[in-house]
Amino acid sequence: MTRRSDSVTIRDVARHAGVSVATVSRYINQTTPVSLEVAERIQQIMLDMNFQPHAAARHLATKRTNTIGLILHNMHTDFFAPLLSGIQAEASEAQYNLLVATYKSPKLNNSQPPIGPHNTDGMLVFADSLSEEHLTTLCQDQFPLVLIHRTPPVNINIPFVTVENKAATRNIIDHLIEVHNRRSILFMHGPREQEDSQWREQGYRESLTAHGIAFNPNMLIDGEFNGEVAYRNLKDLIAEGKHQFDAIFTGDDDAALGVLTALDESGIQVPRDVSVVGFDDSRLSAFLNPALTTVRAPTQEVGRRATSLLLQLIKNQPVKPETLLPTEIIIRRSCGCQ
Amino acid sequence: MTRRSDSVTIRDVARHAGVSVATVSRYINQTTPVSLEVAERIQQIMLDMNFQPHAAARHLATKRTNTIGLILHNMHTDFFAPLLSGIQAEASEAQYNLLVATYKSPKLNNSQPPIGPHNTDGMLVFADSLSEEHLTTLCQDQFPLVLIHRTPPVNINIPFVTVENKAATRNIIDHLIEVHNRRSILFMHGPREQEDSQWREQGYRESLTAHGIAFNPNMLIDGEFNGEVAYRNLKDLIAEGKHQFDAIFTGDDDAALGVLTALDESGIQVPRDVSVVGFDDSRLSAFLNPALTTVRAPTQEVGRRATSLLLQLIKNQPVKPETLLPTEIIIRRSCGCQ
DNA sequence: TTGTACGCGTTATCAC
DNA sequence: GTGATAACGCGTACAA
Numbered sequence: 001m002t003r004r005s006d007s008v009t010i011r012d013v014a015r016h017a018g019v020s021v022a023t024v025s026r027y028i029n030q031t032t033p034v035s036l037e038v039a040e041r042i043q044q045i046m047l048d049m050n051f052q053p054h055a056a057a058r059h060l061a062t063k064r065t066n067t068i069g070l071i072l073h074n075m076h077t078d079f080f081a082p083l084l085s086g087i088q089a090e091a092s093e094a095q096y097n098l099l100v101a102t103y104k105s106p107k108l109n110n111s112q113p114p115i116g117p118h119n120t121d122g123m124l125v126f127a128d129s130l131s132e133e134h135l136t137t138l139c140q141d142q143f144p145l146v147l148i149h150r151t152p153p154v155n156i157n158i159p160f161v162t163v164e165n166k167a168a169t170r171n172i173i174d175h176l177i178e179v180h181n182r183r184s185i186l187f188m189h190g191p192r193e194q195e196d197s198q199w200r201e202q203g204y205r206e207s208l209t210a211h212g213i214a215f216n217p218n219m220l221i222d223g224e225f226n227g228e229v230a231y232r233n234l235k236d237l238i239a240e241g242k243h244q245f246d247a248i249f250t251g252d253d254d255a256a257l258g259v260l261t262a263l264d265e266s267g268i269q270v271p272r273d274v275s276v277v278g279f280d281d282s283r284l285s286a287f288l289n290p291a292l293t294t295v296r297a298p299t300q301e302v303g304r305r306a307t308s309l310l311l312q313l314i315k316n317q318p319v320k321p322e323t324l325l326p327t328e329i330i331i332r333r334s335c336g337c338q
Numbered sequence: 339m340t341r342r343s344d345s346v347t348i349r350d351v352a353r354h355a356g357v358s359v360a361t362v363s364r365y366i367n368q369t370t371p372v373s374l375e376v377a378e379r380i381q382q383i384m385l386d387m388n389f390q391p392h393a394a395a396r397h398l399a400t401k402r403t404n405t406i407g408l409i410l411h412n413m414h415t416d417f418f419a420p421l422l423s424g425i426q427a428e429a430s431e432a433q434y435n436l437l438v439a440t441y442k443s444p445k446l447n448n449s450q451p452p453i454g455p456h457n458t459d460g461m462l463v464f465a466d467s468l469s470e471e472h473l474t475t476l477c478q479d480q481f482p483l484v485l486i487h488r489t490p491p492v493n494i495n496i497p498f499v500t501v502e503n504k505a506a507t508r509n510i511i512d513h514l515i516e517v518h519n520r521r522s523i524l525f526m527h528g529p530r531e532q533e534d535s536q537w538r539e540q541g542y543r544e545s546l547t548a549h550g551i552a553f554n555p556n557m558l559i560d561g562e563f564n565g566e567v568a569y570r571n572l573k574d575l576i577a578e579g580k581h582q583f584d585a586i587f588t589g590d591d592d593a594a595l596g597v598l599t600a601l602d603e604s605g606i607q608v609p610r611d612v613s614v615v616g617f618d619d620s621r622l623s624a625f626l627n628p629a630l631t632t633v634r635a636p637t638q639e640v641g642r643r644a645t646s647l648l649l650q651l652i653k654n655q656p657v658k659p660e661t662l663l664p665t666e667i668i669i670r671r672s673c674g675c676q
Numbered sequence: 677t678t679g680t681a682c683g684c685g686t687t688a689t690c691a692c
Numbered sequence: 693g694t695g696a697t698a699a700c701g702c703g704t705a706c707a708a
Contacts, residue, residue: 005457011686020695025687035693050475052450055457056403057685059394060700067437074424078416080622085413088440097452098438099405102426112390114435115541117345119393212409227621257625283416283565287595347701358679363703373677395701401683 002303008049029052042123049335067189069096069115071130073104077226078282079256079299083148087124087125088302090335094311096121105131117143122166122314124148124306128193132156136171144313146306150195151322159313161306161323167296168327169203172277173249175293177211180275180336186237187258188223190251197225197251200279204249218243225256230255231258238266247275247335256292260334271336281330291332298325346387354383362492366391401482405435406648407453407461409468411442415564415592416620417580417637420484424641425462432649433461443469453593455481462486462644466531470494482643482651488533489660497651499644499661503534503617506633506665509590510615511587513667515549520585520613524575526561526568526597535563535589538617542587556581561593569596576604585613585673591620594630600671609674619668629670636663 010028014021017022026032027042038200044050055288059065068091084100091098094157101114105128113130115123122144125135132153138145139156147160176182187204190197203222208215221237223230230250236245250256257276270290271274277286281296302325309319331337357376364370365380372380383389397403406429410418422438429436439452446607451468453461462484463473470491475547476483477494485498514520525542528535539558546553559575561568567575568588575581588594594616601608608614608628616623619634640663647657669675 007685010687011685022695022697026694029687031687038693045688052454052456054398054685056394056397057700058687060392060398060702061687065394065699069689075419075426078419079703080422081413081416081419084418084422084438088413088438092440092452095452097457098439100422100426102430110385114430114433116390118390119435124386193698257621260625265683283595284622284625287598287622287626289629291623291627345701348703349701360704361678364678367703369704371677376677378693392701396703399701399703400687401684473678675691 006049007054008054010132013045013049013051016049017041021230024132036277042151059220062204065097065119065121066095067099068125068211068307068314069099071101071103071113071115071119071123072126073129074102075148075335076139077102077302078284079225079252079254080178082300083303085127086300087307088303090304090307090311096311099241103129105129105134109247117141121292122146122310124310125150127195128191146301146309146310146313147305157321159301159309159319159321161309161325162195163299163302163325164244165199165329166203166206168329169200170207171203172203172293172295172329172335173207174210174279175331176247176249176275177207177213180247180271182275183213184219184243184245184247184310186219186221186248188221188234188251188255188256190223190225193279194225200249200251219245223258225252225255227254227256227258227261229257229258234259234262235266238262238268245274248277248279250276253278253280253285253294254292256285256288256334260288271334275336276334278334285330286332288334290334293332293335293337294330296328296330301325340670345392345398346389348389348391349377351380351383351387351389354387355379355447403435403457403459405437406456406645406652407439407458408464409439409451409453409461409494410464411467412440413438415624417563417590417592417618420620420638421464421641424638425645426641428642428645428649433563434649438537441467442647443467443472450621455479460648461577462648463488465533466529466630479594482648483652484648486640486644495659497657497659497661499640499649499663500533500667501640501663502638503543503636504541506667507538507587507617508545509541510633510667510673511542511545512548513669514585514587514613514615514673515545515586517552518585518609519615521549521551522583523585523587524557524559524581524583525587526559526572526589528561528563528593532563538587548639550662557583561589561596563590563593565592565599567596568593569600572597572600573604575599576606583612586615588614588616591616591618591623591630591632594623594626598626611614612676613674614672616672623668624670628672631670631673631675632668634668636665639663 014024027034103113126148127150145158147161152158250259278294281294285292312319352362365372441451464486483496487500490496588597614633619632623630649659
């Protein structure tokens, strides 16, 4: 065994210190007082030998990994930088490690996600990266779970952290209609399974209804919260030339990039010909040309909160079941203002 | 113990299948053929019982974690999205988990980084997140290591992956001087310890020298590869009004955001009054106003390559000691072109 | 092809 | 305050 048998164990430390492993363990974990002289001796030897407790052995003995998991389907866009940053900050502050995995519940094959009870103390689940079945099973096994940007399956009690989508979208569409007199508003949605997109669509529809504008399914277009997809699909739509529009809700800021490019290449001017609004207020939004009117979502804070809740859960503390972070419309120029 | 004694072990599976744990283990790891009927029985029972091998136990027995670590000092900017994405993609493809940690070697206290041989099979070290001492020790312990955006300490042999900094910077400064006739070029550097910044400064100096422009230390300004810092420092410099300039190399694209804002707020027009160029070609660069002339760095590819090398190292395969990915100047409008 | 028994490094329980 | 020692869950010689 021991392919690389260099590692120094607690036993080595104990031997050199002339005490038992139990004593060393006690010193390390401050679980029971140890005589001062012994403490100093152990401390010194640990430094000299560069001893590092073996995580797996510890895990096996304590049933705790000191690691939280994050599962998401991909991390291609800049959206995830603040999210990860928030999670990482909160986790490391609590001395927890972060295990990140991308995963997408396959419909057919019933594979298991790479992280779970066997290698973490709890996990953060982003959007629909885990199926309802997986969530249900994990929850029933009492595994600490916090959902990010999604709600739990019915009758399953898992705390979640997300942002206010509907009202914000409603407001921004209202703005388009009331202030800029737009009435043919393209709604670009994200992945259909993603709740954010669904709520945003509701806000869109409500606004339309409130202003007596008929909902037209042809005005729905797929953007997948992804700049390239948004670009391609909008280009196609323009090329077909079947549907006229004077405004676009892009779904999120990443898609807005693609939209602006497509519009620009098609000789359509923003905001003169078409108003464009996004969602997230990612770092770049203010710098786009024209500056993007969008909805500010506190993504980093979402990460922090979710992690904080998860850590409480792990400590068996009660937590607030739902956290809905407020969003705020940021008016810039792409809608036509100024 | 067993605070949550729900977990089903290999022993349970063995018992239900009427075989020994060894046989189950063999089936799971395909280490030795198992009779067909036994195989099917085990398979069925594992599904029924929802058995998941316990990672720590496995780790303890095999000395392998199937996890790679990534250590960096922070992940505040969008620069890290493609990097992480590349790393994650490559890791998960090889069935490896990714443990992410932020860490900064403290000067005084000799704390240990949260990831290392005790919980990973190898690790990716970004820039100067780990001290030379740490690197040296880990390397001597034969721990698989790949450096990202930095080179190893002298006489220490650790493969690294980074991008070509100097020539690209030299070229882009050449462009500023030769094409746009700029001669007072502010050089905004990143963190001083970061090699990227050092190489870029060399390129800057070489270009100056080649064009007979005296190097002026007052033209060096701190940007820390960070938009807010860049904004603040440039604002201060402008307020002081001591140093005139007709161009700025911002260090990276993130800092360019701050620079453009500061310039705009100061009534300085880009590129008419001042040329601005960045580095990285992050997602937003093309969309800035004016579109940013910059150097394209294949950040995602850096992540992929580094991970790929690390995985080879873990398999004890020999690897290329240095990978220098090419960069390319992307001319847009902020330098004054078009 | 299968089973037995031991070891992996640590913590926790029990004595002292 | 300290020392033995039995878990923890799994892989793997070795024997059969």
